[in-house]
Amino acid sequence: MIEMTHIDGEDKGKVVLYALSTCGWCAKTKELLAELGVEHSYVYVDLLEPDEIEEALTEVERYNPSGSFPTLVINDSRVIVGFREQEIREALS
Amino acid sequence: MNDSVIGKEELVKRCEEVARDAVQGGYFLNPDTDFTKNLVRGLMVNEQRYGYPACPCRIASGKREQDLDIICPCDYRDTDLEEFGACYCALYVSGEITRGEKTVGPIPERRPPRSMRKTVSKAPSGNVPLTVSLPVWRCRVCGYLCARESPPLVCPICKVAQDRFERFL
Ligand code: SF4
Numbered sequence: 656m657i658e659m660t661h662i663d664g665e666d667k668g669k670v671v672l673y674a675l676s677t678c679g680w681c682a683k684t685k686e687l688l689a690e691l692g693v694e695h696s697y698v699y700v701d702l703l704e705p706d707e708i709e710e711a712l713t714e715v716e717r718y719n720p721s722g723s724f725p726t727l728v729i730n731d732s733r734v735i736v737g738f739r740e741q742e743i744r745e746a747l748s
Numbered sequence: 749m750n751d752s753v754i755g756k757e758e759l760v761k762r763c764e765e766v767a768r769d770a771v772q773g774g775y776f777l778n779p780d781t782d783f784t785k786n787l788v789r790g791l792m793v794n795e796q797r798y799g800y801p802a803c804p805c806r807i808a809s810g811k812r813e814q815d816l817d818i819i820c821p822c823d824y825r826d827t828d829l830e831e832f833g834a835c836y837c838a839l840y841v842s843g844e845i846t847r848g849e850k851t852v853g854p855i856p857e858r859r860p861p862r863s864m865r866k867t868v869s870k871a872p873s874g875n876v877p878l879t880v881s882l883p884v885w886r887c888r889v890c891g892y893l894c895a896r897e898s899p900p901l902v903c904p905i906c907k908v909a910q911d912r913f914e915r916f917l
Contacts, residue, residue, distance in 0.1 A: 675804070675805065675806075675807060676790075676793075677787075677789070677790030677791075677793050677794060677804035677805070678790065678804050678805040678806075678837070679783050679786055679787050679790075679804070679805065679837055679838060679839075680805060680837070680838070680854070681805070682786065700807060701807055701808075705810075708807070712807065712862070716861070716862070720861055721856075721857040721859075721861050722807070722861055722862055723806070723857035723859075724805065724806070724807065736854075736856075736857075737854035737855070737856070738854055739854050
């Protein structure tokens, strides 16, 4: 299991963000989650140890075959790839 | 992996360099200076971490030969600029976006997924209908072509390193 950072907030279901610490769109997505005040977990995949990176990438690819970031997964089913502000707002409103 | 620390002055200097290179090459940087600065910081962090400025918005493998296509400026920059008005990270943007006539939206990942990636070819890329007296090399970033025994150490047009060239003919 990859360790995630948990952020408290309003319960809108299980919200998981896979991000990179260096990526501008990931930062914007993280800010948006903070602004919306929803409970979520996130992980900066680039900061993990090599074997954990592999595990995290395989997990991301399951939801988003291109393996790109940010990948936002809501309730293990709805997947939003990239900083799609409107879509994220609607999904978590 | 520990996150790296980038000095303020170093960052300002690098931002100026990136901006100067962009102007010289006919490119535009994202006018959102905070956003741009963070991306340049990301490039510097990756340079410290991996030894080359891998794209801040993509996960690097740490092996240069596997990441050649995503060393900034990446192989995908110009195609994305043309189609979406910005590179994948939105560090580079089109003139329209700089002038505020258009805004940047999310840009789909053009890099093939891990399972479909090919390594850079040192053999000619297609059928070669003619015989050439020297191999022809193509810069994968800007398309510059030259006929010589081996590619130049640095692309004279876009300044990327020798290993960004592929055999064209
Ligand atoms: S998308 Fe390409 S050109 Fe843009 S910052 Fe990333 S590596 Fe550089």
